[in-house]
Amino acid sequence: MARDPNKPTVPTRFPDTTPPLPSGDYSYTVELVGTIQNQLGRLTQAVETLTKELTEVRKKVDRLSHIVYAAGVVGTIIVVIVGFAANKIADAVIASIKASGH
Numbered sequence: 001m002a003r004d005p006n007k008p009t010v011p012t013r014f015p016d017t018t019p020p021l022p023s024g025d026y027s028y029t030v031e032l033v034g035t036i037q038n039q040l041g042r043l044t045q046a047v048e049t050l051t052k053e054l055t056e057v058r059k060k061v062d063r064l065s066h067i068v069y070a071a072g073v074v075g076t077i078i079v080v081i082v083g084f085a086a087n088k089i090a091d092a093v094i095a096s097i098k099a100s101g102h
Helices: 027-100
Strands: none
Touching: none
16 A cells, blocks of 8 residues: 555544653652752852952951061161261261371
8 A cells, every 4th residue: 555645644543641751759850959059058168268268368468568568668768877877987987097197
C-alpha cells in the first residue's frame, strides 16, 4: 500500500494514556539548592571578611604614608640645621685662622 505524498498525514489513533508525571522525588534538587546556599553563604562571609581586612589595611597604609611624610619633613629640617651649624663652625674656624695670622 503506497502512500500519496501530496496527502497530509493525520494520525488515526491517539495515545490512550497520558505521559507519566515526575515522581515527586525532589531530594536531589533540594540537596543541590542547599549546597548552593551553603556555598553562597561562605562566599558572602569571605567577601565581608576581605572588605573588613581591606579597610584595616587602608588605615595602616594611610598612617604609614603620614609617618613617611613626617620623617621627610623632620629629615629636611635636620639637614638644614646641620648645614647651618656646619657653615657657622666653618666661618668660626676660618676667622680664627685669619686672626692667628697664618
